[in-house]
Amino acid sequence: MIVKAARYKEDFRPIDEECSCYTCTHFSRAYVRHLITMNEILGMRLATIHSLHFYQELMAMARAAIFEDRYADFLDEMLPVLDRIVE
Template sequence: FGIVQGGMHENLRDESLMRLVDLGFDGYAIGGLSVGEPKEERSRILGHVAPKMPSDQPRYLMGMGTPEDIIEAVGAGIDMFDCVLPTRNARNGWLFTRGGDVKIRNARYRDDTAPLDERCACYTCRHFTRAYLHHLQKANEILGARLNTLHNLHYYQQLMRELRAAIEQGCFSMSSRALLEERRRLL
């Protein structure tokens, strides 16, 4: 992959992309957008660079990983992502659900016998309660980190399935707005 760089400068990003395309790569990545810059600046650069990337080759956004970031990037034409967020957050007891993010260490889950996410079909949600996940996290049991990781990765896989289906059905804009609204309403 050729990695488009240039900080928050559109002209430098354009030059980087042009020279990378001249060299020829099997795919193109946008780098340098997950190093602490404001979200508005990231969105501006993503919106500027992504449409200019070759559409017949994979387009990869490096290091971005919140569900909101992924939805925005798919809307801009990005095909691939990598990020430690789902696994790092899982190890720390921060779980993504359709009902909002759950910080399983919170005392309110100590006696909660509901599954983590009623709408999730992952192994963790089918077999364990919030109370048990809370206990594992508080006790620093490695099983807790594993179960949380299984769940978060399943959540991301399901999110990507929904986004792909929306693209195939020609309703990405409507579906992505609904997903973003659901997350905003619940966070």
């Protein structure tokens, strides 16, 4: 997701409605977009908090899949999800 896109200007949902990070539980896409477009450093900090949380959760799921010997199934599940996220 590119939160800087104009379509998020009045989007008051979190960046990711299923995410439990500080940014997603406290701020809207519109607010984060506003901060980033105004070059407020808080915007990048909030985006970074969300990104780090996402990758931390993704790696935890990958580790669990490896330990449970189902990494190939994990990849089959996650690759379509990751493709949708970067759209």
